[in-house]
Amino acid sequence: MSLDPQANPSLGLPAMSRRVRADREREYHVELVDDLLGAGVDRLTSELDGRRALVVTTPTVHELYTSRLVDALRRHNETISTIVLPCDEATKNLDKVKTLCEQAIESGLDRRSVIVGVGGGVCTDLVTMAASWIRRGIDYVRVPTTLMGQVDAGIGIKGAVNFGCKKSYVGTFYPPQSVIVDPAFLNTLCARHVRCGIAEIIKIALACDARLFELIESHGWRFREIAAHTDSAELREIIWLAIVRMLEELEPNLHEDRTLERVADLGHTFSPMLESATGFRMHHGEAVAIDMAISAALAHRMGWVDDASHERILTALIDVGLPVWSEHATLELCWHAIEDAAVHRGGQPNVVLPSGIGEADFVRRVEGICRNDLEAALRAVERRAGDGSAHD
Amino acid sequence: MSLDPQANPSLGLPAMSRRVRADREREYHVELVDDLLGAGVDRLTSELDGRRALVVTTPTVHELYTSRLVDALRRHNETISTIVLPCDEATKNLDKVKTLCEQAIESGLDRRSVIVGVGGGVCTDLVTMAASWIRRGIDYVRVPTTLMGQVDAGIGIKGAVNFGCKKSYVGTFYPPQSVIVDPAFLNTLCARHVRCGIAEIIKIALACDARLFELIESHGWRFREIAAHTDSAELREIIWLAIVRMLEELEPNLHEDRTLERVADLGHTFSPMLESATGFRMHHGEAVAIDMAISAALAHRMGWVDDASHERILTALIDVGLPVWSEHATLELCWHAIEDAAVHRGGQPNVVLPSGIGEADFVRRVEGICRNDLEAALRAVERRAGDGSAHD
Numbered sequence: 151m152s153l154d155p156q157a158n159p160s161l162g163l164p165a166m167s168r169r170v171r172a173d174r175e176r177e178y179h180v181e182l183v184d185d186l187l188g189a190g191v192d193r194l195t196s197e198l199d200g201r202r203a204l205v206v207t208t209p210t211v212h213e214l215y216t217s218r219l220v221d222a223l224r225r226h227n228e229t230i231s232t233i234v235l236p237c238d239e240a241t242k243n244l245d246k247v248k249t250l251c252e253q254a255i256e257s258g259l260d261r262r263s264v265i266v267g268v269g270g271g272v273c274t275d276l277v278t279m280a281a282s283w284i285r286r287g288i289d290y291v292r293v294p295t296t297l298m299g300q301v302d303a304g305i306g307i308k309g310a311v312n313f314g315c316k317k318s319y320v321g322t323f324y325p326p327q328s329v330i331v332d333p334a335f336l337n338t339l340c341a342r343h344v345r346c347g348i349a350e351i352i353k354i355a356l357a358c359d360a361r362l363f364e365l366i367e368s369h370g371w372r373f374r375e376i377a378a379h380t381d382s383a384e385l386r387e388i389i390w391l392a393i394v395r396m397l398e399e400l401e402p403n404l405h406e407d408r409t410l411e412r413v414a415d416l417g418h419t420f421s422p423m424l425e426s427a428t429g430f431r432m433h434h435g436e437a438v439a440i441d442m443a444i445s446a447a448l449a450h451r452m453g454w455v456d457d458a459s460h461e462r463i464l465t466a467l468i469d470v471g472l473p474v475w476s477e478h479a480t481l482e483l484c485w486h487a488i489e490d491a492a493v494h495r496g497g498q499p500n501v502v503l504p505s506g507i508g509e510a511d512f513v514r515r516v517e518g519i520c521r522n523d524l525e526a527a528l529r530a531v532e533r534r535a536g537d538g539s540a541h542d
Numbered sequence: 543m544s545l546d547p548q549a550n551p552s553l554g555l556p557a558m559s560r561r562v563r564a565d566r567e568r569e570y571h572v573e574l575v576d577d578l579l580g581a582g583v584d585r586l587t588s589e590l591d592g593r594r595a596l597v598v599t600t601p602t603v604h605e606l607y608t609s610r611l612v613d614a615l616r617r618h619n620e621t622i623s624t625i626v627l628p629c630d631e632a633t634k635n636l637d638k639v640k641t642l643c644e645q646a647i648e649s650g651l652d653r654r655s656v657i658v659g660v661g662g663g664v665c666t667d668l669v670t671m672a673a674s675w676i677r678r679g680i681d682y683v684r685v686p687t688t689l690m691g692q693v694d695a696g697i698g699i700k701g702a703v704n705f706g707c708k709k710s711y712v713g714t715f716y717p718p719q720s721v722i723v724d725p726a727f728l729n730t731l732c733a734r735h736v737r738c739g740i741a742e743i744i745k746i747a748l749a750c751d752a753r754l755f756e757l758i759e760s761h762g763w764r765f766r767e768i769a770a771h772t773d774s775a776e777l778r779e780i781i782w783l784a785i786v787r788m789l790e791e792l793e794p795n796l797h798e799d800r801t802l803e804r805v806a807d808l809g810h811t812f813s814p815m816l817e818s819a820t821g822f823r824m825h826h827g828e829a830v831a832i833d834m835a836i837s838a839a840l841a842h843r844m845g846w847v848d849d850a851s852h853e854r855i856l857t858a859l860i861d862v863g864l865p866v867w868s869e870h871a872t873l874e875l876c877w878h879a880i881e882d883a884a885v886h887r888g889g890q891p892n893v894v895l896p897s898g899i900g901e902a903d904f905v906r907r908v909e910g911i912c913r914n915d916l917e918a919a920l921r922a923v924e925r926r927a928g929d930g931s932a933h934d
Contacts, residue, residue, distance in 0.1 A: 166574035166782045170789055172699055172717035172796050174566045182558035248636065255706055261886070286702060286713040286798075307564055310678060314647055321678040322714075325564035390558045397562055404564050406678075494653070 176325045180305050180397060182390045184381070186293070186332040187218050194219075194266070195226040197291050197328055202229040202263040204254055206277050208237045211269045211295050214338050219268065231257035237272035239430060242311045244320065250280035264327070265290040271303040275321075278309025282324035289327045295335040297347020298435060301354070301392040305329050306400050317426075323405045333380040333389055341374070341471070346435020348373050348470045349417070351392040353438060356446075356463060357413040358399065360508030362391045363466070370470050410495040413510045416502040417442040420479065423487045427478040439467050442504075443474035443534075444484065447527035448519070449503040459507050464534055475535030481525050488524075492516055568717045572697050572789060574782050576773070578685070578724040579610050586611075586658070587618040589683050589720055594621040594655040596646055598669050600629045603661045603687050606730050611660065623649035629664035631822060634703045636712065642672035656719070657682040662735075663695040667713075670701025674716035681719040687727040689739020690827060693746070693784040697721050698792050709818075715797045725772040725781055733766070733863070738827020740765050740862045741809070743784040745830060748838075748855060749805040750791065752900030754783045755858070762862050802887040805902045808894040809834040812871065815879045819870040831859050834896075835866035835926075836876065839919035840911070841895040851899050856926055867927030873917050880916075884908055 183190045203223070207216040212234045223230050233253045235246060254265070267277030267290065274292055281290035294304030310321025336344065348370070355362035365388050372379040379385045399414040421437035443464055450460040467474050491499040501513040513519050575582045595615070599608040604626045615622050625645045627638060646657070659669030659682060666684055673682035686696030702713025728736065740762070747754035757780050764771040771777045791806040813829035835856055842852040859866050883891040893905040905911055 166778070166785075167571055168573075168786060168789055169569055169571045170717075170793055170796075172568040172570055174568070174715075174797050176564040176566070177561055178564055179559055179561045181560075244636070244640065251705055251712055255708060255711070262888075282714065283712045285711065286700065286715055308678065313643055316647060319647065319677065320643055320675045322674065323566075323678055325562075386558070393558075394560060397560055401562055404562075405566050496654075 178307075178325045178328055180329040180331065180393060182331045182333070182386060182393065184332065185334065186330065187215060187222065187334070190332065191219070191222040191226070193330060194291070194293075195223060197330070198223070198264055198266075201289075202257070202259060203231070203266055204250075204257050204259055204263070205230060205232045205266045205268060206250060206273060206280075207232065207234055207267075208269040208273055209234055211273075211335075215295070215335065216268050235273070235276065237269055237276065239272060239312070242272045242275060244311055244313065246276050247279045247283065247311060250276060251284060254280065254284050259284065259288065261285045261288060263288055266293060267291070268293040268295060269299075270294070270296040271299050274299060274304050275309045275311060278307075278324050278326070279311060279322055281326075282309065282322045287324065292326045292329040294329065294331060296339060297336055297344055297389075298350055299347075300331045300333070300336075301347060301389060301396060302350040305331075305393055305396060307404050325404075331389070331393065333386060336380050337377045339376065342433065343435075344373055344376050345471050346433050346438075349435035349439040349442070349467075349472055350396075351388065352466055352470075352472075353417045353442060354392050354395045354399070354414065356442065356504050356507065357416040357502070357510040358508055359391065359395050360506075362388065362395065363462075363507050365391070367462070367466055367469075370466065373470055410498065411500050411512050411514075413502055415500070416445065416504065416510050419491055419499070419501050420444055420484050420487045423483050423490070424476060424478055427483060428476070432476065432478075436473050439472035440474055440476050440479060440531075443467055443531045444479060444527055445501075445503050447530045447534075448524060449505065451523045451527045451530070452503070454503055454505045454511070459504070462507060463504065464531075473535070475531050479528060479531075481521070481528060484524055484528065485521060488516060488519060570699075570717045570720055572721040572723065572785060574723045574725070574778060574785065576724065577726065578722065579607060579614065579726070582724065583611070583614040583618070585722060586683070586685075587615060589722070590615070590656055590658075593681075594649070594651060595623070595658055596642075596649050596651055596655070597622060597624045597658045597660060598642060598665060598672075599624065599626055599659075600661040600665055601626055603665075603727075607687070607727065608660050627665070627668065629661055629668065631664060631704070634664045634667060636703055636705065638668050639671045639675065639703060642668060643676060646672065646676050651676065651680065653677045653680060655680055658685060659683070660685040660687060661691075662686070662688040663691050666691060666696050667701045667703060670699075670716050670718070671703065671714055673718075674701065674714045679716065684718045684721040686721065686723060688731060689728055689736055689781075690742055691739075692723045692725070692728075693739060693781060693788060694742040697723075697785055697788060699796050717796075723781070723785065725778060728772050729769045731768065734825065735827075736765055736768050737862060737864050738825050738830075741827035741831040741834070741859075741864055742788075743780065744858055744862075744864075745809045745834060746784050746787045746791070746806065748834065748896050748899065749808040749894070749902040750900055751783065751787050752898075754780065754787065755854075755899050757783070758862075759854070759858055762858065765862055802890065803892050803904050803906075805894055807892070808837065808896070808902050811883055811891075811893050812836055812876050812879045815875050815882070816868060816870055819875060820868070824868065824870070828865050831864035832866055832868050832871060832923075835859055835923045836871060836919055837893075837895050839922045839926075840916060841897065843915045843919045843922070844895070844911075846895055846897045846903070851896070854899060855896065856923075865927070867923050871920060871923075873913070873920060876916055876920065877913060880908060880911060 307325040310318035313319040417438035421441040424437040446463040449455045505511040699717040702710035705711040809830040813833040816829040838855040841847045897903040
């Protein structure tokens, strides 16, 4: 008998107890491809490998791209179904995931089938959840079509929907089979969404890659006329470096269960409350940009970054047309955000501040930030925002 | 730059590709305890460790046990909420999981909180799914109150609900923090549900533990008057050995992604279709018993087990009052079940048959089973069922 001989002292009985390892080995790959809708479609067909597939997409993406993509896939593979789903934050809920599951049954998906999500962050969220639910988890492929998705939200393993009045209350960690990134989708992305993606690229550069930050400083203007540059080597390099740096930060803590200190949380201290305070009229990337400006000013005030670096950070944000200030960024909101971060990060706020270009560090305790410094930082950013950009 | 220098031959461009490890390390423990509602409650309080907890239970279990359990917990811990949820196969659906999530919000559960599921298989399924959803996954503890739950369904990591007309179409693999088994809950379990649990114990004994099979043969009658024996050392030994053997079989393949050959699938070749053919009026354990009788007769016919072992298997089932035959077990249904198993097990039916007492092997190809042998096996079981048990 393989009973554990360890005694249970409180009962005087032999404890019958057994530990069970429930590790799950998973791997996925992220790839920057070229001409996915043309010659590059074989990258996607090789992922499907003849299996039945359901392509999930949004009305806009379908009109511009997916119908062509599905035609190309069907020439290789007979068993492609499509569902076009309006995807926005207001309707990112469980009913949409149910709709995907119903479509999966209707399309005859089985355990071996694949879902392909072609769209922005909401589309990826819904596909991630549906794939994790169906038959307790089937394969799925992410094809992010926004810059934010290509360098940030779309390359990880998270999916969530809003529930009741709680944002992203219900969700999952569920790795895709692969993420396929084609910058050509950015041709038709509106300028505001391009800027929001750049905010995340600046974030990861500022937090951990000085060279990427320099590339953005010298080539960032290309994002302003992105349609003319999606096949340029420099732009591809910027996007790919941002992806690689982001993955390096995500990989050791993909399930967010190993550490509560993440430099990729730079720009995410004040931004959740800012978005919320504007009723989500402010986009996530805009809030991240304002958060970075405040964080940089606070770091400057605290002596973590020098004058020149501080100025470079603000200039990089302003140069690509990102906001650095909002009237919603009150001292009360920002202070409350720090306290709230502590609640979400196991008692410590772990506020990420730049400690140079390409470097960041943590303020681990609420008392580590002086309210006067925060107030002075907010005033400094407000003034700088009023000045506008010298390069504009 | 850490770009992958591997060339993409189809495009003539450097491939920008990166593999990401998404392994998740998890461990849980399964424990047979004593007097959980009394002195043993500290086992549960130590699992909760002062965290806010939501206890999920069913009306019957609540009336008999959980109110006492919650009182005992509250004496140790101030933050216990309870939800009593009717749990049956007919209403095992997504709406019930949503109800749990709503209650979780109302009870103020956060990332660090715990759900405790005290009930049968449906309760465990719903709790597993809700815990996996909330904040992308919070801790939960399983306290199975049925014998089936204690030795089989409740000790693994699966949860699922019915969706549309598909049984368990939507679900998850999500390990609990722990499983706490107290045989005292069996005191009030109806005889039919006790028998269904024994079917799974006989299954695991027949598949891989001759000594456990002998214990059932000599002590199995105690299950017939279980209320008088839930604290007997022999009964605890049978239950614990069944748990340990089941975990040994489950552990290497908990996510069912490593092999499609599982000896614990014994008794699960014909049983799904049998249950379905009776509109689920036949319980799972009863179908498993009939399946084992048919499998044993087929193995006997094919020369895998001798006369004596064949008779022991049938006698063990009949002695505890389990059915070994149903008019629904037609040749057509059973043959179709083998073909269907092949569909669900990657093209090979992997029919598990006993190759002795405590041993099993696989028929890997549909052609490995002769239709005439199956028909003869069915006739043999039908005759034996007509004879009744010599020991009854």
